[in-house]
Amino acid sequence: MLSKELLIGEIRKYNDPYYESFVGYPKTCQLSSEVWPIVFSTYAIDIVPQTLGVPQGEILARLNILQICSNNDYDIFIEIFTRAITQFTQMVASGMIMVFPHRLQGIPPPTPINLRPAFDAGMAGVTAKEFAEIFAEIVDTWYRTGTAVNIDTGITVFWS
Amino acid sequence: MHDEDEILGIKGITAENASAGVGFVIVPENIDIDLYKEDVYRSGRISIYGGYGHSNFYNILIDREALQRVAFPEKAGDMGSPVVWINIPKHNEPIVIATLKYDEDFNSLSEFRSRTTRETEGNLVDFDLDAKKGKVTLNIVGNDTTNGEFEVNINSRNGKGGFKIVVNGKLIEKVTDSIIKISEKQIANVVTDKKGVIVASFDLNSQEESRFTYEDEFGNAVIATEEKFNIRADKSSKIDFGDGAEPVVLAKTLKSLLDEYDDAFKKATFPTPMGPSGTRMNEQEFKKVRDKFEDFFSKLTNTD
Numbered sequence: 029m030l031s032k033e034l035l036i037g038e039i040r041k042y043n044d045p046y047y048e049s050f051v052g053y054p055k056t057c058q059l060s061s062e063v064w065p066i067v068f069s070t071y072a073i074d075i076v077p078q079t080l081g082v083p084q085g086e087i088l089a090r091l092n093i094l095q096i097c098s099n100n101d102y103d104i105f106i107e108i109f110t111r112a113i114t115q116f117t118q119m120v121a122s123g124m125i126m127v128f129p130h131r132l133q134g135i136p137p138p139t140p141i142n143l144r145p146a147f148d149a150g151m152a153g154v155t156a157k158e159f160a161e162i163f164a165e166i167v168d169t170w171y172r173t174g175t176a177v178n179i180d181t182g183i184t185v186f187w188s
Numbered sequence: 189m190h191d192e193d194e195i196l197g198i199k200g201i202t203a204e205n206a207s208a209g210v211g212f213v214i215v216p217e218n219i220d221i222d223l224y225k226e227d228v229y230r231s232g233r234i235s236i237y238g239g240y241g242h243s244n245f246y247n248i249l250i251d252r253e254a255l256q257r258v259a260f261p262e263k264a265g266d267m268g269s270p271v272v273w274i275n276i277p278k279h280n281e282p283i284v285i286a287t288l289k290y291d292e293d294f295n296s297l298s299e300f301r302s303r304t305t306r307e308t309e310g311n312l313v314d315f316d317l318d319a320k321k322g323k324v325t326l327n328i329v330g331n332d333t334t335n336g337e338f339e340v341n342i343n344s345r346n347g348k349g350g351f352k353i354v355v356n357g358k359l360i361e362k363v364t365d366s367i368i369k370i371s372e373k374q375i376a377n378v379v380t381d382k383k384g385v386i387v388a389s390f391d392l393n394s395q396e397e398s399r400f401t402y403e404d405e406f407g408n409a410v411i412a413t414e415e416k417f418n419i420r421a422d423k424s425s426k427i428d429f430g431d432g433a434e435p436v437v438l439a440k441t442l443k444s445l446l447d448e449y450d451d452a453f454k455k456a457t458f459p460t461p462m463g464p465s466g467t468r469m470n471e472q473e474f475k476k477v478r479d480k481f482e483d484f485f486s487k488l489t490n491t492d
Contacts, residue, residue: 043463053466105461147461156463163462 030188032168035071036160042067044156057097064109065089068116071167076188077132077176081123085116102151110143113167117141117174124176131180134187137173141166207275210288211239213258213268216246225260234258234284236271248273250284257287257304311336427491436491443481450478 040047042054042063054060065086073082092112096105117136124134146163154162174187214237215221228234232255235246250258254271261268270288275281300319305312310331317324330336342349353359361367369375375392388404400412407423421427429436454471457464468474 150461153459159463
């Protein structure tokens with residue numbers, strides 16, 4: 029099941045020294061590009077309906093986020109990060125049909141995700157916990173607009 | 189005092205029955221002129237041509253003052269300074285009592301003016317007292333081989349000889365080379381106001397703890413001792429180097445502020461899109477720099 033609280037905790041592991049499970053800041057941008065796909069994976073791994081697309085999504089997300097390391101522009105950062113989570117989510121959706129008995133067609137959220145409010149809040153100086161909460165709220169809300177359609181019955185269910 | 193007979197004798201040199209006359213300084217024949225001159229100044233006796241109607245008078249007495257103004261001819265047979273001589277009957281010997289203006293003297297004298305000039309071989313000394321102008325002029329000119337010098341020697345057994353110049357106006361010293369003042373004890377220059385209160389003083393002293401001291405009424409001072417060279421501005425509290433466009437840094441205060449800054453910076457985090465950043469990761473590098481903060485302490489200069 030999707031869990032906003034789980035996502036908040038995963039983010040705080042890497043950005044909030046006041047969090048009891050804080051493991052440390054990624055020391056380089058390259059390490060950061062590995063951490064964020066793991067956060068996405070941990071959040072989406074138990075999505076309902078099930079999917080086999082998470083590992084591939086993780087790879088795509090990493091490749092995208094790596095591009096941030098060579099670009100300090102804030103707008104481009106948001107664009108790349110948005111693309112990373114969007115492509116990750118597309119893999120999550122496309123991985124649903126791969127699950128036996130191969131009857132559910134995953135469909136990503138119909139509207140683009142807007143992460144700018146979370147990043148703007150970060151730049152405005154909110155705490156790491158507050159950022160994690162805002163970010164998780166946006167992602168979780170957006171994820172729950174994703175659907176899966178039973179190709180036999182046509183019944184559609186929202187991701188959860 | 190000498191008896192006049194001792195000085196002149198009674199036979200003397202014949203003055204040819206004249207009581208006085210005007211003659212000219214001469215140099216005897218067949219004699220070294222320089223040796224002759226030395227002999228004249230040493231003995232106070234000179235040779236003259238006695239003037240029209242007279243012959244030469246050799247080795248006659250000359251007044252000491254007159255002797256100072258005598259000009260000798262360059263060779264035997266020529267005439268030197270015109271002189272006035274008198275003959276004292278009892279002694280029957282002419283005595284030169286005055287010199288008259290010599291043809292080659294170029295200083296015209298006037299009333300209330302006295303001038304003494306000596307010139308030879310391009311050297312000249314000239315002492316001019318002009319009461320009308322209220323002016324005394326001392327001219328000294330050296331030639332190519334002499335320097336032209338003015339020397340005053342003052343000595344006293346108690347070591348308290350003095351030389352005082354008091355001028356109600358300006359005292360100007362102008363030279364083309366150096367002005368060197370040497371003292372075994374102290375050289376001081378003081379400026380006062382009209383009441384005599386010191387407004388600025390400059391002192392070089394071999395006896396005091398401070399070898400060099402400048403002080404003025406504004407509370408400024410420069411004091412040089414063995415331990416330090418001290419510059420003070422107690423009243424204005426301002427010392428400028430050059431235009432003084434920028435203030436001098438207080439090194440200890442700066443170090444203290446940099447320490448504070450570094451302590452704060454050590455804890456600094458920065459907003460990022462994903463929340464505040466962590467603190468700096470290169471702590472060791474910062475520590476190395478901080479350990480060198482005292483390197484900017486001047487070992488030469490201190491200020492308040």
